[in-house]
Amino acid sequence: MQNDNVKCGLTEKSRGRYVDNVPTDAYVWYEKNWQHDEYEHAHQRYQLTYVEDGYQYFHIGQKTYLVPQNHVIWIPSAKEHRTTSDAKTVNLMIVLFKSVPEQEFYEHIHVFAAPSVLKEMLLYAEKWNQLLNEDEEQTLFLKAMLSSLPYFCNENEFLQIPVPADNRLLPVCNYINANYGYNFDIDVFADIAKMSVRSLQRIFKQETGITVQKYMQLIRILKSIELIDTKQYTLSQIALMVGYKSLPAFTSSYYAIMKTKPRLKK
Structure with a gap:
């Protein structure tokens, strides 16, 4: 019987398919020397990924998105994607959101440089790394960061490699x-x-x-x-x-x- 693997807080029940047992609406996962599976996967949570060090390619549909150091990518819920990177070191922070505001921004992929204020917010959010218990400050803080993303987004369309x-x-x-x-x-x-x-x-x-x-x-x-x-x-x-x-x-x-x-x- 195949053992379940926990990745980014989610439980992989079968290859690339996840079950969400995380009780919090928003969940933080920070990891150095990131080693991610290179096959396609999808999950029901919305995903914000910040590349603190190195770079990572996200392959989504007919496009490949490069996310360099100090950039973020926003991926809508249920969007199949896979990642690759030849960087020596990849340090990533991922914040997974169960619910988002009803705005068009959150239903599309975005790649942009993280402004200083967003980097500081992400750095502060590291205190909740892999924390599964409800925390009032965590809930309010991450919700505020989520609501601010459309205003932080100064998108660089050239980081998208069309296929x-x-x-x-x-x-x-x-x-x-x-x-x-x-x-x-x-x-x-x-x-x-x-x-x-x-x-x-x-x-x-x-x-x-x-x-x-x-x-x-x-x-x-x-x-x-x-x-x-x-x-x-x-x-x-x-x-x-x-x-x-x-x-x-x-x-x-x-x-x-x-x-x-x-x-x-x-």
């Missing part, structure tokens, strides 16, 4: 993902997709919401975040590794995506 449904475009995305350190003419991608340049540009934008060139830029910046996390390279080395001819060009591109300049981790 096209058109099978002709998947080889193009795979090629970019494997060769992001090189520069290619658009004709190369058109040949891979076996279509004209004009058709490729039109269909790619229609399927993903961004151009092929923007997709290339996005992948390069996301890969640079992974390289920064390793603490093995200078920014100039990383710039060259992800396909930029100079550090200023890389910095400008990074800022366009992340709204902040790249910095090495201490």
Whole structure:
């Protein structure tokens, strides 16, 4: 007989399916050196995940969301997702909510940088890590944080990596993902997709919401975040590794995506 596993406070009765035995409306789980299963799972609670250190990819439907250090992701109830990360260390805080205000915000996925006030609130909430007993302060505090999320959200849509449904475009995305350190003419991608340049540009934008060139830029910046996390390279080395001819060009591109300049981790 298979033993039940407790993960994030929820009991996994079968692979990726959870039973909620947590009595509190909101539950906090903080863990260093996070090791999460990489298969899809779902639960009935709404999920707020804060990445304190490292980075994590969330694969949800036809999109992959990168959540870098000091960012949060909001995932609605019952939304199937899986996570991956090659970061050396991933420190996460997860807050699971049974009920949320009746606002559209809470029914959609959001990824955004945690402003200072939210980081301080999450840091304070660590005092309730894995606490199952009802606590009046905990209830009021977490409810206030939950209600404030729409006002904290300054969403970065470029942290979403679109996956096209058109099978002709998947080889193009795979090629970019494997060769992001090189520069290619658009004709190369058109040949891979076996279509004209004009058709490729039109269909790619229609399927993903961004151009092929923007997709290339996005992948390069996301890969640079992974390289920064390793603490093995200078920014100039990383710039060259992800396909930029100079550090200023890389910095400008990074800022366009992340709204902040790249910095090495201490």
